[in-house]
Amino acid sequence: MNSFRLLEHTADMGIEAKGDSLAALFRQAALGLRQILTCCTDIRHREEIQVEVRAQDPEELLVNWLNELLFLLEVRQLLPADFVIDSISDSRLRARVQGEFLDAERHFLEREIKAVTYHQIRVEQRAGGWRARFFVDL
Numbered sequence: 001m002n003s004f005r006l007l008e009h010t011a012d013m014g015i016e017a018k019g020d021s022l023a024a025l026f027r028q029a030a031l032g033l034r035q036i037l038t039c040c041t042d043i044r045h046r047e048e049i050q051v052e053v054r055a056q057d058p059e060e061l062l063v064n065w066l067n068e069l070l071f072l073l074e075v076r077q078l079l080p081a082d083f084v085i086d087s088i089s090d091s092r093l094r095a096r097v098q099g100e101f102l103d104a105e106r107h108f109l110e111r112e113i114k115a116v117t118y119h120q121i122r123v124e125q126r127a128g129g130w131r132a133r134f135f136v137d138l
Contacts, residue, residue: 006032015132017132024130026085059118080097
């Protein structure tokens with residue numbers, strides 16, 4: 001059930017993610033974000049950074065989580081390989097981002113994402129799991 005797919009939009013790109021749990025959903029959303037950034041598959045687990053984000057509701061939490069990942073890439077140059085969600089509620093997430101620092105000889109970023117937006121954002125629990133839909137500003 002855990003999955004994500006990219007969505008077309010005139011000026012931006014979107015992601016629709018699914019997960020058996022809220023934690024799985026947020027991991028899939030992060031994997032989708034990484035897919036927009038790069039098609040690199042040989043990202044190593046050399047570094048691990050603890051992340052904690054808070055919000056008023058699950059939609060804001062998702063935006064804050066994904067924008068934190070963009071911050072780690074932009075400022076700390078951490079290209080994520082995987083994401084471990086240690087705890088999550090509707091308003092708080094604690095996770096570990098595993099990856100390695102950007103290496104121009106091995107990594108190629110296909111797109112620059114300015115931010116994750118609130119445009120048409122949805123996070124909802126349905127029978128059989130969780131779903132989210134969101135767009136990023138390129």
